[in-house]
Every structure is written in C-alpha cells, then in structure tokens.
Amino acid sequence: MTSYEAPLGDMRFLFQDMGALETVNRLEGLDEATPDLVGAILEEADKLARERLAPFNHSADQAGGARYENGVVHTPQGWTEAYDAFVEGGWNAVPFEPEYGGQGLPWLVAIALQEIWQSANMSWALCPLLTQGAVELLTAHGTEGQKATWLPKLVSGEWTGTMNLTEPGAGSDVGALKCRAEPAGEHYLVRGQKIFITYGEHDLTENIVHMVLARTPGAPAGTGGISLFIVPKFLVNPDGTPGSRNDLRCVSLEEKLGIHGSPTCLMAYGDNEGAVGYLVGAENRGMEYMFTMMNNARISVGLQGVSIAERAYQQARAYARERIQGKPPADGSGAIIGHPDVRRMLMTMRAQTEAMRAVTYDLAAMLDIAKRHKEDSWRAYADRRIGLLTPVVKAWCTDVGVEVASIGVQVHGGMGFIEETGAAQHYRDARIAPIYEGTNGIQAIDLVTRKLLRDEGAAALEYIEELEALINGMNPRSEDDIAVIRRHFAAAVDALDNATQWLLDAGRESTVDALAGASHYLRLLGVVTGGSMLARAALHCAEMLEAGAGDAARLKDKMAVARFYAEQILPQAAGLATTVASGGEATMAVAEDRF
Numbered sequence: 001m002t003s004y005e006a007p008l009g010d011m012r013f014l015f016q017d018m019g020a021l022e023t024v025n026r027l028e029g030l031d032e033a034t035p036d037l038v039g040a041i042l043e044e045a046d047k048l049a050r051e052r053l054a055p056f057n058h059s060a061d062q063a064g065g066a067r068y069e070n071g072v073v074h075t076p077q078g079w080t081e082a083y084d085a086f087v088e089g090g091w092n093a094v095p096f097e098p099e100y101g102g103q104g105l106p107w108l109v110a111i112a113l114q115e116i117w118q119s120a121n122m123s124w125a126l127c128p129l130l131t132q133g134a135v136e137l138l139t140a141h142g143t144e145g146q147k148a149t150w151l152p153k154l155v156s157g158e159w160t161g162t163m164n165l166t167e168p169g170a171g172s173d174v175g176a177l178k179c180r181a182e183p184a185g186e187h188y189l190v191r192g193q194k195i196f197i198t199y200g201e202h203d204l205t206e207n208i209v210h211m212v213l214a215r216t217p218g219a220p221a222g223t224g225g226i227s228l229f230i231v232p233k234f235l236v237n238p239d240g241t242p243g244s245r246n247d248l249r250c251v252s253l254e255e256k257l258g259i260h261g262s263p264t265c266l267m268a269y270g271d272n273e274g275a276v277g278y279l280v281g282a283e284n285r286g287m288e289y290m291f292t293m294m295n296n297a298r299i300s301v302g303l304q305g306v307s308i309a310e311r312a313y314q315q316a317r318a319y320a321r322e323r324i325q326g327k328p329p330a331d332g333s334g335a336i337i338g339h340p341d342v343r344r345m346l347m348t349m350r351a352q353t354e355a356m357r358a359v360t361y362d363l364a365a366m367l368d369i370a371k372r373h374k375e376d377s378w379r380a381y382a383d384r385r386i387g388l389l390t391p392v393v394k395a396w397c398t399d400v401g402v403e404v405a406s407i408g409v410q411v412h413g414g415m416g417f418i419e420e421t422g423a424a425q426h427y428r429d430a431r432i433a434p435i436y437e438g439t440n441g442i443q444a445i446d447l448v449t450r451k452l453l454r455d456e457g458a459a460a461l462e463y464i465e466e467l468e469a470l471i472n473g474m475n476p477r478s479e480d481d482i483a484v485i486r487r488h489f490a491a492a493v494d495a496l497d498n499a500t501q502w503l504l505d506a507g508r509e510s511t512v513d514a515l516a517g518a519s520h521y522l523r524l525l526g527v528v529t530g531g532s533m534l535a536r537a538a539l540h541c542a543e544m545l546e547a548g549a550g551d552a553a554r555l556k557d558k559m560a561v562a563r564f565y566a567e568q569i570l571p572q573a574a575g576l577a578t579t580v581a582s583g584g585e586a587t588m589a590v591a592e593d594r595f
Helices: 008-017 020-025 035-062 079-088 107-120 122-141 144-156 286-322 340-372 376-417 423-430 440-453 458-472 481-509 511-516 518-547 552-568 572-580
Strands: 067-069 072-074 160-164 180-184 187-198 208-214 227-232 234-236 242-245 248-253 264-269 275-280
Touching: 008 020, 008 035, 008 107, 008 340, 008 518, 020 107, 020 340, 035 079, 035 107, 035 122, 035 423, 067 248, 079 122, 107 122, 107 286, 107 340, 122 144, 122 160, 122 187, 122 208, 122 275, 122 286, 144 208, 160 187, 160 286, 180 275, 187 208, 187 227, 208 275, 208 286, 227 234, 227 286, 286 340, 286 376, 286 423, 340 376, 340 518, 340 552, 376 423, 376 440, 376 458, 376 518, 440 458, 440 481, 440 511, 440 518, 458 481, 458 518, 481 511, 481 518, 481 552, 481 572, 511 518, 518 552, 518 572
Parallel strands: 160 208
Antiparallel strands: 067 072, 180 187, 187 264, 187 275, 208 227, 227 275, 234 242, 248 264
C-alpha cells in the first residue's frame, strides 16, 4: 500500500489563497488562528498521520481488525499508541471551548485535521469522530453538572463517546426503538440492546461515555417519546475518577465488509440490576438533542468521502506512474499514466476530490460563522446554508467517495482486485459511509422535504441567486478557461434552478413525485455546488496568474482541474434535472408483489 501524505498544498490553497481562514479569523475569539499557526498545526498533523496512523491501516485490515475475546475488545496493533499520542498532542480538543479544556480553534481547522486522520486510517479515526459529536451534544444540552463531570475528559479525549440509536427492530425508523429507562432516584436504570455501536467497547481509554436513546414509562409512541441518557462504562467517583463498572457489556463484534479495525459492537444494557443512566434535558426530547450529535457526525461522515477519495487518488496516481504496460504515446514514459483513458480516470478522481474538499471546508466555515458572528443576520444566513448543504455533504461526498475508490481499483487493473495492493480496502472502507448517520436516501428526503418544501425553497433559491451572481461576475476573454467554465457552470445552474422550481410545484401536489427524484436532486445540488467552488478557485487562479503572484505551475494545474470538472462533470446536471422532473409514475408503477 502506498504511504499517505496530507494534501497540505490543497489545504493551504483553500485556507489562504481562497480566503477561508481570513473569513473565520474575523470572528470573535478566532483571531489567533493565523496562517503561520494553522500551517504548523497541519504539518504536525501530517507527521502524526504518516508515522502513527497510516502504517497500521492496511495491516489491521488484513489481520482481521479488532478482536473480541471473553467479553474484552482488543483494538489492532498500533491503535493504543496512536491514540495516546493523539491525546497527548491535544488533537481532540482543537475546536472546543477553553472552559472545558478546548483550544478554541475554528471548526474549519478541525475539519482539515479530521480529513487527515480519516485518510490515514479511517477505522481508527471513527473513535474521535464520535467523541467530538458527544462533546457537541453535551455542550448544547447538558446541565452545568453534567458538563463539569463529562466534558473535560471527553474534550481531552481521555474518555471517548458513542452514539446508541439503532436496535435490532429499529434501524432508520428510530421511533420504533424499545430500549427502556426507569426512574431510580437521581438517575435512571436503562435496559435493552443496541446494535452497530461504533467503538462501543475498546481498550483505548479507561472509560467510555455512551449516549443512549431509550423510552421512559408512559412515553408516547414514535420519536416524540424518546429520551436521551448518559450511560458510562464506569460510574464516576466524586473526585472524577472511574468508579464501579456499570451494568453494560459488549455481547459481540460484527463481521463487516470494511473498516475492520473499528469495533462495531452489539451492546447490552441492564442484564442484571440495570445500567445507570443520567437524563439529558427533558424526557421525550431525546431525538431533538441527538440531532446535535448526528448533524455534527453527518458532516464528518461526508468528510470521510473526501478522505477516502484522497487516499485512493494518491495510491492510484503512484501506481499509474510506475506501472509499465501497453504502447505508450510517442512522448510518454511507458507508464500507464501516459494513456489518455488512465489520465481521464486520474483527473476524475482529482477533480471530484478537490470539489468535495472545497464544499466541505466552506460548510465548516459556516459552522464558525453560525457560532461566532456578532450579527444575527449573518448567523441566521449561516444556519440556512448549513441546513441546506449538510445532507449534500453527507450524501454526495460519500457517494462520490465510493465512486472514486472504485476508479482507484480500476486504475490498478487486475492488481486492484488483489488485496495486497490496498486499493480494494479503500473501496470496502468507503462503502459504509453512504449507509450510516442516516442513509443517503434519508438525506435526500431530508433535503427535499425539510430543507426545500418546508420553507418554500427560500434557502435553495437564495443559494441559486448567489450562484447566478458568481456567473455574472465571471468575465471571460474569448474562449479561455474561464469562458469554458462559465458556459458549463451557467448551464448547470439553470438545470438546478429548473429542478428546484419543478420540485416546489410538484411537492404541493404529490409527495411521491417529489420524493421519487429526491436522490437525483441531491446529486444535482452536489455536482453544481462542487462546480461553484472550482469556478471560484479558477477565477482566483486567473487573477493570481495575471498579477504574477504564486506558483504559476500550480495555479495552471488548478485551472485545468476546474476546466475538466466543468467539461466532464457539470454536464451531468442537465440529465439529473430531467430525471428529477420525471416524477414518480414509472418508479411506483410495478406493484410490491411483482418485484
């Protein structure tokens, strides 16, 4: 397997050249996140990833990953040492408030760091990803006492957090869950089973803090009757140290297609006296609170699509440079990278990865604006954009991540199908991301029903107006790169506008018609959003080249990538818009019993 190096040049381009870091620098409390400081942070993160995470990614996968022995879960070789270094370096604390031990740095920076961890070793990085979400949940909804008890250890990463929603009979339909919690003085006793719990048990830390959804006695049916509980592996002594073992256990580990190093647990709560749990907020509002953790995780899972795509691209690029096969072009080296079709595959991988990264980082900057901007109007604007694009980042990026990983296998040819190269692992690992944190179909439903129809398209139409303003601001010269990009981008935005208007009209008459095209609409929005970010990048590169600033060769490469995306990816928009407007008649025409 090819070694991993963080794409620091691409990150710096977005942070500095494209102005993302300057945008968040202006926000209250983030002025210390200077380019020099952030650059040093990224370089140290790259070092940790190369030395501690990436070397154990493939070996853990091939060795079978995490092991379950007599109720104890053992993580793969190198996992605990890497996690100790992660905590010692303060990496888990980057975006959190100093009040509980955080570093108070932007989410923009934290997202870039997450990309590095996920690319280097996705299975390992799932653990801090969930802890981060637990911190966000308790920060937003916990009592002062709960924050004082749990946040310092979670922020530092000394303890880890999990998310417990799914049960054997309640997957995406969380409202069907049966796990129960009965009052017992100042706490509750939780009983039931949860499945697919990532890092539900492990040997990385001395305590694990589970966020568990359960029903209290007399709770109404459905999601409106769900409450949220903190259920620790070990109860906490008055001095903050772990005390007696709680009544919970890992029953078994799942055998999975990928992410073998990550223990995916079947958890049992309350087999004996009942697992002690502490209610978060009010009864019956647990799903509302859990969405804080879920939405945080959805952005991070979308980032996994970016991360796996980057790792697959790096490996495919290295293989294509060294693999000699076929008759090369007259001026070629003999390596397959000289063949136009291989070059097409690599450019597809690169362009889509750069587009996804730019969209995700832009969304991360919106998180900072929503949290810290001093003006209400700007915070409201950022909230609208986060709501609109979170399902896109989660679903579009993870779908494309799988596709890019698949192309990576194809670049390797027959060797891509052989496990020793590692290309197949990226494909297998990537495949989970479109499924968890709400399947991508659910993300599409959320986008169309909650983010489009509910507000009469206000957020989407506001965004389309911005895209049209971008088009009007592009001043091409003859048939240069900007002219080509502008032409394709304008056609794609027209397609998005038409599809949006169709859905708004259709949604008033038929939910089926609207939902039949929901996934295609999400893909359309993702394709166009990615195109908008690369168009902005191309404009900036053109300005820098004209001014004689920066690395000319690198800027020209960026222009070429943006033009490739415009010519090869953006034309998909027209077809997607046509599919959206087809409605649901053909989709629903065959009766259930005819399948």
